[in-house]
Amino acid sequence: MTPTPPTDATADDRDSETAADTDDHLIPRLGLPRRDFIKAGAAVGAMGTLAGCTGLLDNNGDGVASASDVDASVPPGELDEYYAFLSGGHSGDVRVYGVPSMRQIMRIPVFNYESARGYGHDDETREMLESAGDYTWGDAHHPRVSQTDNDYDGRWVFINDKANGRMARINLKYFETDAIVDIPNTQGVHGACARLPDTDLIFGVGEYRVPIPNDGRNLDDPDAYESVLTAIEPESMNVVWQVRVDGNLDNGDGGKNGRWFFATDYNSDGAVTESEMARPDTDYLKAFDTIAIEEAVENGEYEEINGVPVVDGTTESPLNQGDRPLVHYVDVPKSPHGVSVTPDGTYAIVSGKLDPTCTVVEIDRFDEVDDPNDVIVGQPLVGGGPLHTAYDGRGHAYTTLFVDSQVVKWDIEAAVDAERRSEDPIIEKIDVHYNPGHLIAAESYTADPQGDWLISLNKLSKDRFLPVGPVHPENDQLIYIGDDDAGMQLVKDTPAYPEPHDASMVHRSKIDPEPVYDPEDLETEYVDVDDTEVIREDGRVHIKMTSQRNEFGFHDVTVQEGDEVTITTTNIETTSDLLHSLAIPQYDINVKLAPQETREVTFTADKPGVYWMYCAYFCSALHLEMRSRLLVEPEE
């Protein structure tokens, strides 16, 4: 369907419609909004990092909340309050934003080769990428930050590759990818969600149904296709078990108490065409009892396929009968998409996608009911194309409406109290531009969302930015949600390179990266000034050298055409932000060298001639002069 333009109704209109219904029961129960001091006019002093424009200014009355209503400015030299980690979709990277400035501070290559960071250019990172399937790209969807006791612990970000069935780990000590696992027995792996409270398991949800193993058997027998849920141990990044299910798996989220994992299913019939997949009026929410699954694995009740214990979680499985099924199948309308667990761990909320409702499931009821459908305790009528839901910690849910191009704010307890398919729980809607997919609120995935900022990741931007040809940026819109009286306020449009898919937002106090490498953390041995040497043995040349302002350890090195050359280089600088690189013209090499970092690159000297090895990081006034000659003598 075509993007739906914003309606004429404005956020202000909606406030006036709904304020009466909501304020009287919201304010007493939830207290005052936490972050209303952030509003213009009261910012000075209260929050230094958010100081700036201090004049109280009028709403510009154009139906879009003006940026001047909420002070989201971050003056030169001041820092943002939050890190946002946005996946890069099929660009394969992860982007780090500052919030509320929405400035992109860093890219982290994950499934893509990237030369400025030398990612996939030095031996170690290239081997990591090659050993994990040797793909040049990935489809990075769901960045999730590791937690301890249901709060962010600043250790890792996990991110899935939907295209090739991989899971990667980003180390937040250095903001770099340090592990990638190629997951067997699955295709279209979605989600990188964790078992909480302590992120002791990472889950990859298999979206596409394929034969297992997918080696040519049952090629055109869709009934024999299967989807699996994959559990990965985060320290080792080893796949520890899988569960096969009926239908398929889409998005997922973990419960807060170490037991449950939830995933949606939009293809309960196991169909192979769009029209067939969209036919059923209900599909499934699947609730995985990970404790029961682990017991089944311990009891040997699995089939080993491609080295992985695969447990049978299909509806007909003997393990799924009785009073402790591995997987509970709950009927929810219609081609459900997103699922997320409320901060207090009480509910899992499922978005209908092809049904204008969200479905509220009370998690504790799984142990109490005979009919799994009796876990459903609410089903508010939210609007067209509900996809994903985030939380503010004040009892509200925020759901993206892809078809209506809106974000709807609704009251969770009111939805439990209300009739099914009622609009009563709806507090307000705000237009976004256009067609939102995921959204993220500050620390929404933890037990304590911060309740101030929300980002709507809109898939289309249309005419919101200067035109740049057929490929448009997406539009990540910053919305202030800290004032329940004023309602949601659109603050910023932010263009984004295709295709940010999902995000996590973490307070800056919870991440503490190192500006300089600890050589102990690196695989390759440190090369100090005294260690500089060239080792030659039949056809192999190993050059060990340093880099520092403004020279490499050797002014020139001579090798023979055909030699296999390994260059190990240490940046012996100790000053933060003083990077060098080792770039070799026409040899397709650029190795990044941060302070105290050692990297190694191996290549065959197959082109005779003079090649000026140079530093590609602008490191000093004599940066251009920081180069050495690689002299490749021709074969006789």
Add this chain to the structure above:
Amino acid sequence: MTPTPPTDATADDRDSETAADTDDHLIPRLGLPRRDFIKAGAAVGAMGTLAGCTGLLDNNGDGVASASDVDASVPPGELDEYYAFLSGGHSGDVRVYGVPSMRQIMRIPVFNYESARGYGHDDETREMLESAGDYTWGDAHHPRVSQTDNDYDGRWVFINDKANGRMARINLKYFETDAIVDIPNTQGVHGACARLPDTDLIFGVGEYRVPIPNDGRNLDDPDAYESVLTAIEPESMNVVWQVRVDGNLDNGDGGKNGRWFFATDYNSDGAVTESEMARPDTDYLKAFDTIAIEEAVENGEYEEINGVPVVDGTTESPLNQGDRPLVHYVDVPKSPHGVSVTPDGTYAIVSGKLDPTCTVVEIDRFDEVDDPNDVIVGQPLVGGGPLHTAYDGRGHAYTTLFVDSQVVKWDIEAAVDAERRSEDPIIEKIDVHYNPGHLIAAESYTADPQGDWLISLNKLSKDRFLPVGPVHPENDQLIYIGDDDAGMQLVKDTPAYPEPHDASMVHRSKIDPEPVYDPEDLETEYVDVDDTEVIREDGRVHIKMTSQRNEFGFHDVTVQEGDEVTITTTNIETTSDLLHSLAIPQYDINVKLAPQETREVTFTADKPGVYWMYCAYFCSALHLEMRSRLLVEPEE
């Protein structure tokens, strides 16, 4: 040397010191600053695209001009006034920013493979990259936008690859790279500057001295190394001639009248180590008389090397004697770096790098003087580490000071009137953070700079943004230069992924891209619904299909293991921003398909099994269901 921290002096201090000297002669001659209506308090109505915060607010008095002094806000839904094209340095891409918001609107892959845009993934773009040297990265330095009659014409952006000696062309109709040429006989190609007024030649300046040809001869005989200037015809992207010179070549800029091209030389001795290169007290500005060079080529006075006519422009060349030398060698201090021609075409201004001066050369004097050094008419003492100079169209030059971490504003005519090495022409300095390389002012490279915005591309950011580990972003700082009375005002810090090297800034009125492809502009034949077919002939399978919401032209296609498969896909959508892609799991393929775009991809079906071809651009509520099966039957 280590980055120099900002001094305690503030922009305000400097204003009060210099205002008396400057205002009385600036105001009468240059008139009032053009864009002072942009200042807060007068923005409403005067400039819709720059409306927003309208309260007149105090300077926060912290020595950094407050963002509230100048209104650089671009409220949600409003457009920026300028496009800025920033090179990506050794990331190999080009980034498109909006100014004054400093939002990154788009990335354009040039020398890097990039999957979201399918760049290097479809047959056509992969062949372009492979035929231009088959490198996976490049070092993109100097984006220059094509001009007609010394004004931007919105046709192309040219960008060099310093690492591998290539030049690329970006087509601004579609904002995509459409040609790359691998330049022979040169290494470390710097600059992508043009002969003006009409960009009828593009120049690549050879920074690194190497043997010509570089095939193993004269390996360790630096006296036999040479640098060349390369001229490229922009329509065909063919190399048309080269000039060999003494010493080396660094940055360059074209004159405005179709004759002159200027390049600096920081290695006049032909040295091979940093200390030797830095030794001479003077090196060269080289002025190339391109008309005289073209006459020499027409007269056959060249040596053909690797298919290119190479003219001898060394000091001893017969062609360089007499009254019309091909290349004029001017002595300038010391390891000079940047050179840029003033908007009126009168002067070429060279930055000293290792000398605290800029050197002002009067271009017309080359025809009048016997001693080429007599073209020097001014040499202001600007400060530590001058690198590059931009212009505001009001008679001022703005020069980055790498060592002092400042931008200095000085008066060009005052520098001509003043004693050599005098500070009198200096109007003010502003601290930047930290260590600026290039800088760019709005339309500074044209005959009519706009004089409002300036971006300082600072190489180090240190602690200006949330910490993200050892790899820091750079810091592109937006400075308002539209008010000579108020002085330069720092408006925004903008983090940038390493390593923006240079930029061009173009008013939005001069670029008019197409949101939808014209099939006539594409190499591959359009596939309409009626053209959908599968053609099989011994071991080759050609699949011709469409893509549209929400399906591909086939629900499934069966091929044999080992088949060479070509898939031609047309996105038959006509709606702007409605992209699809063709992603194939585990086959490492993602082909971007914008509206009305046809792309082709060829691969060997070497893995048996079921592979779900899917669309990686979120295109509708049934986007996830937009997929088809590639069935690869195993060999018997």
